[in-house]
Amino acid sequence: MAKSEIRVGGLGGQGVILLGHIIGKAASIYDSKHATLIQAFGPEARGSACSAQVTVADEAIGYPYVKSPDYLVIMSPDAYTQFAPQLKPTGTLLYENELITIDDRLPAGAKALGIPATRFAEELGRRLVLNIVMVGFFAGVTGLLSKDAMEKAVKGSVPKGTEELNLRAFRKGYEYGVELIGAATVTG
Amino acid sequence: MDESPELVSLRNGTKVTIRPMVAGDGPALLSFFRGLPEEDRQFLRDDVTRPEVVERFVAKLDDDSVIPLVAEHEGRLVGDGTLHRTRHGWAVHVAALRVVVDREFQRSGLGTALAHQLVRRAVGLGLDKLVAEVVDNQIGARRAFEKLGFHQEATLKGHVKDIHGAKHDLVIMANDVSHIWERMEALVADYSPTAGD
Numbered sequence A: 001m002a003k004s005e006i007r008v009g010g011l012g013g014q015g016v017i018l019l020g021h022i023i024g025k026a027a028s029i030y031d032s033k034h035a036t037l038i039q040a041f042g043p044e045a046r047g048s049a050c051s052a053q054v055t056v057a058d059e060a061i062g063y064p065y066v067k068s069p070d071y072l073v074i075m076s077p078d079a080y081t082q083f084a085p086q087l088k089p090t091g092t093l094l095y096e097n098e099l100i101t102i103d104d105r106l107p108a109g110a111k112a113l114g115i116p117a118t119r120f121a122e123e124l125g126r127r128l129v130l131n132i133v134m135v136g137f138f139a140g141v142t143g144l145l146s147k148d149a150m151e152k153a154v155k156g157s158v159p160k161g162t163e164e165l166n167l168r169a170f171r172k173g174y175e176y177g178v179e180l181i182g183a184a185t186v187t188g
Numbered sequence B: 001m002d003e004s005p006e007l008v009s010l011r012n013g014t015k016v017t018i019r020p021m022v023a024g025d026g027p028a029l030l031s032f033f034r035g036l037p038e039e040d041r042q043f044l045r046d047d048v049t050r051p052e053v054v055e056r057f058v059a060k061l062d063d064d065s066v067i068p069l070v071a072e073h074e075g076r077l078v079g080d081g082t083l084h085r086t087r088h089g090w091a092v093h094v095a096a097l098r099v100v101v102d103r104e105f106q107r108s109g110l111g112t113a114l115a116h117q118l119v120r121r122a123v124g125l126g127l128d129k130l131v132a133e134v135v136d137n138q139i140g141a142r143r144a145f146e147k148l149g150f151h152q153e154a155t156l157k158g159h160v161k162d163i164h165g166a167k168h169d170l171v172i173m174a175n176d177v178s179h180i181w182e183r184m185e186a187l188v189a190d191y192s193p194t195a196g197d
């Protein structure tokens, strides 16, 4: 891996920043890579657009801003509308597929992989862990960072007492992601 | 995760394994319950000395509304702890805890260890509130739950009849664990005073 640029987008209250933070932490602390994180908020936190830019690289990162991401992790329709056109044509969109419908905003050639993350989070007991399901999905689909590093980053970023549910959320997303790309390679 | 057995060292040095109940535990469970003195048994919700009652517990193992743990020492069961929750309706965020420990093993921390594991699991299931029902004169049980953060929340007068026909108050003890989830909520709030692009 030379350098991977990731944009995370969603609504305030979905845990966008925490999601970006965990990817960055997994890379820099547990996988000995370099990572930068830039957060952006709309005018109000809850219910408004929110995004994070994460860059992960083997070497020190000179320019931390993500213009055209390799990976787009999207949790709300507005964030999809705003960021989908910026995805690299060789890039991958990871999206919450019960909230978002893919259309021709997505660059031709880009891959789109969906997960019913909100439903999974609710089934696990807390809608709140939607973003952690997405973290797991990201880990399973991209393989960019080791599963171990990602799990450690989840554990080290969430409040004490919530680790178990968060790890279950991570694994749910991870397994779904691994299965999905496994199925994709078999059929296509 | 956490499905694996946990080896616990009790206060007197005895080693006990706490693990999920399995289908084969029926006979051992029945002899554990039958070995309880009447005073420890009389306030349990079910008549656990009847084989069909115990069989029902074991048959319910794949029901995700009950999480049963047992404590095992040298092949014998010496403790039982269960978490009961409803999967639908107005109390989906609540679970009830029940714990029983063999007389020989009481006062050495086993009840606390069982209850502690159940509390951890309850939090892991995203639950907000835990309750335990104890009869007014079960001082030991009340103390044990208090030490785990439970407080007395309500009393149902004359709610329980013991095997001699005497009525007792049922004390409902509760433990609100929602603060744990409030911290997680704060983390996903994505709030920052630095608004920007």
Ligand SMILES: CC(C)(COP(=O)(O)OP(=O)(O)OC[C@H]1O[C@@H](n2cnc3c(N)ncnc32)[C@H](O)[C@@H]1OP(=O)(O)O)[C@@H](O)C(=O)NCCC(=O)NCCS
Pocket (backbone or CB within 6 Å): B040, B041, B043, B097, B098, B099, B100, B101, B102, B105, B106, B107, B108, B109, B110, B111, B112, B113, B132, B133, B134, B138, B139, B140, B141, B142, B143, B144, B145, B147
């Ligand atoms: C309640 C029960 C499960 C506690 O199990 P245990 O293994 O003895 O509990 P612990 O050793 O962890 O005790 C924890 C604390 O509870 C208190 N406690 C327990 N038994 C007590 C007793 N007989 N008298 C006074 N306090 C007692 C003590 O404060 C104790 O801490 P300490 O020993 O450091 O002083 C056990 O007494 C039991 O099985 N009782 C019968 C069934 C029952 O009543 N269940 C509760 C309803 S769900």
